Amino acid sequence: MLRIGLFLLTNLAVLVLVGIVFNLLGIGGILEANGVDLNMGALLTMCAIFGFGGAFISLLMSKTMARISTRTQVIDQPRTADEQWLVETVRELSQKAGIGMPDVGIFPMPQANAFATGWNRNDALVAVSSGLLERFNRDEARAVIGHEIGHVANGDMVTLALIQGVVNTFVMFFARLVGFFVDRVLMKNEEGLGIGYYVTSIIMDIIFGALAMIVVAWFSRRREYRADAAGATLASPHSMIAALQRLKAESDTGREEPLPSNMKAFGIYGNMGRLLASHPPLEDRILALQNRLR
Known part of the structure; x- marks a missing residue:
């Protein structure tokens, strides 16, 4: 509320x-x-x-506001193994998706989340939370990054x-x-x-x-399925499903924390009432990916 x-x-x-x-x-x-x-x-x-x-x-x-509202630190020179892996993974998946190299950042949030934003597909920002890097294995984190790069490649912003x-x-x-x-x-x-x-x-x-928020939220939910499909293609379907399942497990135990309200539509997930939700339920997204494998 x-x-x-x-x-x-x-x-x-x-x-x-x-x-x-x-x-x-x-x-x-x-x-x-x-x-x-x-x-x-x-x-x-x-x-x-x-x-x-x-x-x-x-x-x-959007990039400036995203950095400020999430306190994202853009990685200019990787200082740790995690930062080096993150930059290299974003570069690899961006090339695979056919977009320019985005800025890469980490924002201080113990819960697992990520977002992408930017005014065009060749000038974007992809950021992940510190909690996601700490708890997700490399394959799951790679799938989440693929999902966010899918948003950029699809021109969702x-x-x-x-x-x-x-x-x-x-x-x-x-x-x-x-x-x-x-x-x-x-x-x-x-x-x-x-x-x-x-x-x-x-x-x-x-x-x-x-009332208009309901319309915008409906379009936002539709594009989440496309971004999930992009994550499955850029990483792997099983890794994308595993990442969503881990997000759901954390959500069920109350560990999730949504992004700031101006960034929720660009994150990997978000919670609100059904009509105003920027993302479909995680179980629906998992089921959609599982159906693609059949």
């Missing part, structure tokens, strides 16, 4: 900022050009500019940004339509955009934004 609350508060702050920018740029005028007639095309265009703009700015900043851009656009568009309706029709305001418009728009941004 804490993560959901933090998301909503962050979303509210962003939407308030967008509303201020709308006013400063005079964008609100497209809603009042002809009395109650709406310039729907202009409104949709501006929402798309802000919606996609925000999504792609987040994508461009860009795909998610595109989906988020579409979702953002329609959240903002419909929130302002509802705000305009409340202001003009229910509150009978005929002089510009009144308080009913601004308050309603912000409230609907939050409501529609929460």
Whole structure:
């Protein structure tokens, strides 16, 4: 619940900022050009500019934000045998997947996890937790790395940004339509955009934004199966299954700790309610890989 609350508060702050920018740029005028007639095309265009703009700015900043939020230390020169093995494994699997060599990092988390992010397949970051390196054997860790490189090779970060851009656009568009309706029709305001418009728009941004998370999470779950398949191909199916089984065992004993909320979709696993989960249940992912072997 804490993560959901933090998301909503962050979303509210962003939407308030967008509303201020709308006013400063005079964008609100497209809603009042002809009395109650709406310039729907202009409104949709501006929402798309802000919606996609925000999504792609987040994508461009993803590596920096990931390092900060997870306290990832990028390996410039390997200092230990584990770091040397990690860098060499990422290089080997990246070449096999046909992508550029990502930055490689380790983040301080006793639980086993990993993530990949970056704005394109040739400028990514792949990081694993210290707990994963300590407890997973080499074959299992290699499969997890293959899974994350699969995300990069499949262009999942860009795909998610595109989906988020579409979702953002329609959240903002419909929130302002509802705000305009409340202001003009229910509150009978005929002089510009009144308080009913601004308050309603912000409230609907939050409501529609929460509903939109379900759509984004659905797409995120679908791509996890593809990344698992990539891990099975780059490493081995048995190693990928073994890695997921170990994750499930740790999850069942309460040892798991999800990544920060802004990174969950890029990790090897994550836990939330079914509708908002960025990852399918581990047992479903294991079963899907087992079915591929039959």
